[in-house]
Amino acid sequence: MTSRLIADSVTDDSVVAAASALSLQASDLAAKKCVPCNAKDMRPMKEESATEMMAKVAGWNLVNEDGTLKLNRSWKVKSFTKGLELFQIIGNVAEAEGHHPDLHLVGWNNVKIEIWTHAVGGLTENDFILAAKINGLNLHDLLRKKSTT
Numbered sequence: 366m367t368s369r370l371i372a373d374s375v376t377d378d379s380v381v382a383a384a385s386a387l388s389l390q391a392s393d394l395a396a397k398k399c400v401p402c403n404a405k406d407m408r409p410m411k412e413e414s415a416t417e418m419m420a421k422v423a424g425w426n427l428v429n430e431d432g433t434l435k436l437n438r439s440w441k442v443k444s445f446t447k448g449l450e451l452f453q454i455i456g457n458v459a460e461a462e463g464h465h466p467d468l469h470l471v472g473w474n475n476v477k478i479e480i481w482t483h484a485v486g487g488l489t490e491n492d493f494i495l496a497a498k499i500n501g502l503n504l505h506d507l508l509r510k511k512s513t514t
């Protein structure tokens with residue numbers, strides 16, 4: 366499986382600059398509700414549109430995994446149990462939205478969250494809504510300092 370980083374909202378200057386201008390839009394995104402993924406007309410987002418959306422989800426990466434666009438973000442947590450707590454907090458948001466991330470906890474304290482719309486095999490606005498909602502969570506007590514990678 367080859368995974369190619371396309372853009373991340375931390376190091377890409379143009380995205381960071383846009384992010385400050387769009388930070389208001391980020392909260393707009395977090396206020397939206399995910400829609401059921403079984404709509405027949407649902408199509409995966411093009412890479413260009415996804416890249417434009419990255420400014421609204423600070424800290425997330427856009428990757429292309431063998432043709433499937435995905436969002437991901439990693440953190441180091443303070444302990445294995447804090448990692449499980451983080452999964453539960455994010456899981457509650459996912460259940461409320463009816464839209465779910467892939468949760469990885471490896472090497473006891475390395476958390477990686479991947480989000481994409483499985484029903485269409487790529488990214489939809491649902492994925493960005495979920496990422497924006499996750500960004501709105503207070504995970505401070507669970508994360509090791511300097512834990513966003």
Ligand SMILES: C[C@H](O)[C@H](O)[C@H]1CNC2=NC(N)=NC(=O)C2=N1
Nearest residue numbers: 401402463464465481482483484
């Ligand atoms: C009907 C309902 O929207 C689907 O079962 C949902 C559940 N959660 C989901 N989550 C994600 N990430 N992708 C999906 O396609 C998906 N489908």
